[in-house]
Amino acid sequence: MPRWVRQIVFGDVDAMYASSAIVANPALAGKLVAVGSPPPRGIITAASYPVRRFGVSAAMPTAQALRLCPDLVLVPPDRPLYQRMHQRMREAADRFFPATEWTSIDEFYADATDLQSVYPDPAALGRAVKDALFEATGLRCTLAVATGKTVAKVAADAHKPDGLVVIPPGTEATFLAPRPVRSLPGIGPKTAARLEGLGIHRIGDLVEPRCEPTLRQLWGTRLYALQSLARGEDHDPVLPDREPKSLGHETTFDHDTDDLAVLERTLRGFLSELAHEVRRDSLAAGSFTVKLKDAKFKVTRRQRHFPAPVNYDPAMWQDIRAALRSLVVPRTRYRLVGLSLSALVPATERLFDQRTTKAMAAMDEIIEKHGARVMRCGGMPEE
Amino acid sequence: MKLRIARDELLTGLQRVQGVVEKRNTMPILSNILLEAKADGVDILATDLEIGMRGLYKATVQEPGAVTLSARKLYEILKELRDGEIELTVGENNWAAIQAGKSHFKIMGLPSSDFPALPAIDREGLIPLTGAGLSELIRKTLFAAGDNDARYILNGLLVTLTTLEKKTMLRLVGTDGHRLAVAEQEVGVAPSKDAPKEIKAIIPKKAAFEMRRLLEEGDGEPLIGFTKNLMIFRKSGLLLTSRLMEGNYPNYQQVIPKDHDRRATVARLEMEGALRRVSVLSRDKTNAVKMTLSAGRMALFTSNPDFGEATEELPAQYTGEALTTGFNARYLLDVLGVIDGESVSLQLETPLSPCLVREVGNSGFICVVMPIKV
Numbered sequence: 001m002p003r004w005v006r007q008i009v010f011g012d013v014d015a016m017y018a019s020s021a022i023v024a025n026p027a028l029a030g031k032l033v034a035v036g037s038p039p040p041r042g043i044i045t046a047a048s049y050p051v052r053r054f055g056v057s058a059a060m061p062t063a064q065a066l067r068l069c070p071d072l073v074l075v076p077p078d079r080p081l082y083q084r085m086h087q088r089m090r091e092a093a094d095r096f097f098p099a100t101e102w103t104s105i106d107e108f109y110a111d112a113t114d115l116q117s118v119y120p121d122p123a124a125l126g127r128a129v130k131d132a133l134f135e136a137t138g139l140r141c142t143l144a145v146a147t148g149k150t151v152a153k154v155a156a157d158a159h160k161p162d163g164l165v166v167i168p169p170g171t172e173a174t175f176l177a178p179r180p181v182r183s184l185p186g187i188g189p190k191t192a193a194r195l196e197g198l199g200i201h202r203i204g205d206l207v208e209p210r211c212e213p214t215l216r217q218l219w220g221t222r223l224y225a226l227q228s229l230a231r232g233e234d235h236d237p238v239l240p241d242r243e244p245k246s247l248g249h250e251t252t253f254d255h256d257t258d259d260l261a262v263l264e265r266t267l268r269g270f271l272s273e274l275a276h277e278v279r280r281d282s283l284a285a286g287s288f289t290v291k292l293k294d295a296k297f298k299v300t301r302r303q304r305h306f307p308a309p310v311n312y313d314p315a316m317w318q319d320i321r322a323a324l325r326s327l328v329v330p331r332t333r334y335r336l337v338g339l340s341l342s343a344l345v346p347a348t349e350r351l352f353d354q355r356t357t358k359a360m361a362a363m364d365e366i367i368e369k370h371g372a373r374v375m376r377c378g379g380m381p382e383e
Numbered sequence: 384m385k386l387r388i389a390r391d392e393l394l395t396g397l398q399r400v401q402g403v404v405e406k407r408n409t410m411p412i413l414s415n416i417l418l419e420a421k422a423d424g425v426d427i428l429a430t431d432l433e434i435g436m437r438g439l440y441k442a443t444v445q446e447p448g449a450v451t452l453s454a455r456k457l458y459e460i461l462k463e464l465r466d467g468e469i470e471l472t473v474g475e476n477n478w479a480a481i482q483a484g485k486s487h488f489k490i491m492g493l494p495s496s497d498f499p500a501l502p503a504i505d506r507e508g509l510i511p512l513t514g515a516g517l518s519e520l521i522r523k524t525l526f527a528a529g530d531n532d533a534r535y536i537l538n539g540l541l542v543t544l545t546t547l548e549k550k551t552m553l554r555l556v557g558t559d560g561h562r563l564a565v566a567e568q569e570v571g572v573a574p575s576k577d578a579p580k581e582i583k584a585i586i587p588k589k590a591a592f593e594m595r596r597l598l599e600e601g602d603g604e605p606l607i608g609f610t611k612n613l614m615i616f617r618k619s620g621l622l623l624t625s626r627l628m629e630g631n632y633p634n635y636q637q638v639i640p641k642d643h644d645r646r647a648t649v650a651r652l653e654m655e656g657a658l659r660r661v662s663v664l665s666r667d668k669t670n671a672v673k674m675t676l677s678a679g680r681m682a683l684f685t686s687n688p689d690f691g692e693a694t695e696e697l698p699a700q701y702t703g704e705a706l707t708t709g710f711n712a713r714y715l716l717d718v719l720g721v722i723d724g725e726s727v728s729l730q731l732e733t734p735l736s737p738c739l740v741r742e743v744g745n746s747g748f749i750c751v752v753m754p755i756k757v
Binding site for chain 1: 532533558560561563633638666668669671709711735751753754756757
């Protein structure tokens with residue numbers, strides 16, 4: 001088999017949240033599982049493939065999902081579980097590849113160029129990686145091997161779930177040409193709709209000379225970069241992970257709210273989850289951002305520094321609550337609230353709070369093992 | 384008010400109070416100093432309401448009186464003047480005229496009656512100390528005290544003064560919650576056969592800093608005393624008062640690790656140099672440096688995702704199991720900077736337990752530095 005100049009693997013776990021719930025609780029196997037919070041306000045965070053067939057999708061209000069799929073089994077989100085799964089996948093992937101780049105909790109790129117002497121057949125490599133990930137986590141994933149990141153991602157997206165696809169060198173453009181423009185990374189729903197209006201439906205249309213004048217008006221010089229991608233020319237390297245710069249969480253309410261208590265409760269819930277993650281990575285946050293989106297889709301944000309980097313949520317809450325209160329405009333209804341922690345730095349141990357530190361470590365360990373629902377800091381009421 | 388004073392004499396007085404004068408401009412008069420012309424000279428007073436300083440300077444007073452003038456402007460003027468006598472005259476509405484050779488300045492003052500009085504001292508009970516000893520203790524602990532820490536009390540130094548059996552022992556403690564420095568030494572002979580007594584007080588960092596500045600001038604041994612809410616410090620005609628900080632100082636003794644064998648001894652200057660070099664590539668803000676101890680050596684390592692990495696090894700007397708931990712390089716450099724001896728010992732039980740740093744051969748100083756996970 002001829003050696004590839006560059007070989008990129010893209011992996012994407014199938015319905016990671018819902019599948020993790022089933023791995024954690026095998027009694028759910030075969031049921032119509034979706035992850036989300038309960039009605040009336042709750043929304044679906046992630047739906048398993050069988051549930052998707054009923055028309056249920058992420059970000060849909062749970063009440064609507066239950067109407068579409070009455071036998072739906074709703075599982076609450078469990079971020080520590082996903083993190084644990086993520087960690088195991090990372091360890092498994094690191095055993096294969098010299099460099100992996102995780103673009104989200106369930107997606108990664110890896111550079112397999114130097115692995116070709118060990119795995120001359122990319123399909124064999126793909127099967128081995130899929131099996132290793134399954135063995136480590138019990139989760140199935142879709143894997144694509146191509147010469148660049150874009151083609152690998154588009155190929156994987158087209159072969160879900162549990163797929164394995166190899167796009168050999170030289171066939172990239174023919175593989176991409178018939179796909180809808182929307183599947184090309186960088187083209188969102190709004191751009192896709194405009195392109196549809198211009199009669200451009202497929203990726204292949206982007207490199208058609210007849211479309212070029214129209215497209216140049218739309219994109220200017222950016223067009224050439226997109227045309228290269230459309231031809232499957234993609235030299236973007238796999239960048240091993242950098243330190244996370246921030247951690248965030250946001251939610252859209254299914255009914256807009258002007259109730260400060262609801263906003264505070266939601267943020268407090270986010271805070272205990274985020275602080276747990278920050279502590280787990282031995283970090284402390286130097287600043288935070290509270291984000292609100294009102295019923296008219298106007299987004300407002302407030303970023304503040306903590307007096308010193310901190311990872312103990314009761315000590316963070318006062319500042320976050322004050323920022324939220326200063327951001328909320330009376331008699332305004334909000335559809336979304338979010339919180340992110342940033343300026344993450346390695347945490348320095350504290351001299352005088354060693355008992356608190358130990359207690360938090362014990363709590364974090366219990367959360368890691370049994371999920372976020374079983375324990376939380378006192379004085380932080382239930383969501 | 385009218386007086387003649389040597390430029391250098393007034394400049395010395397002004398230099399001493401620059402640190403006391405309030406810079407945040409909360410009350411305009413606090414950025415002024417009070418000049419009180421009396422028969423025997425001129426008193427210069429400054430206060431930020433927490434700390435006050437008063438000193439008497441030689442001057443020929445032709446007409447007694449008092450005025451307050453901007454500490455900074457007066458200092459800037461004096462600095463630029465040539466040596467020699469200057470004449471200070473205060474006229475109506477607190478306008479002050481400064482005549483020095485051919486230079487003439489007129490600056491606007493504020494009435495002396497508006498200047499806050501220094502706290503009244505009912506009973507001083509001053510204890511003589513050795514200036515060098517006190518200065519040394521301040522130097523060894525001040526770096527560890529907090530800077531604008533949210534826990535107000537950590538922005539001070541804990542002072543414990545014990546007099547027993549003709550000895551006066553002084554202990555200073557500073558901590559910002561991540562590191563702790565405790566320094567203790569004998570600082571003089573107890574005045575009489577008084578019953579042993581112990582005085583505990585928390586003084587603001589600024590007061591300790593000003594004391595140290597005055598001590599560095601040399602020239603005369605200090606006296607120190609405490610009342611219920613005040614520290615009094617006297618040295619060669621100068622008086623420094625400071626309000627004591629109210630609150631409970633954390634139980635620092637509880638966090639000092641017990642002595643055990645897991646200890647590494649290294650040459651201080653060698654470690655300081657190595658830390659400075661590798662920390663060039665440490666991450667901003669936390670200055671994280673990874674430290675590995677293994678038989679006979681210490682290895683320091685830093686990495687910065689934006690620039691690269693650095694490593695350096697140095698010999699260490701260490702026999703325990705290999706151990707890897709991390710520190711804020713700044714914290715270690717601060718301690719190494721106040722240690723005088725040739726070698727320094729670091730005692731660590733586990734990678735995340737407090738690290739006890741000591742000066743080999745000096746049991747009067749200990750420092751505890753908390754590690755970071757790297």
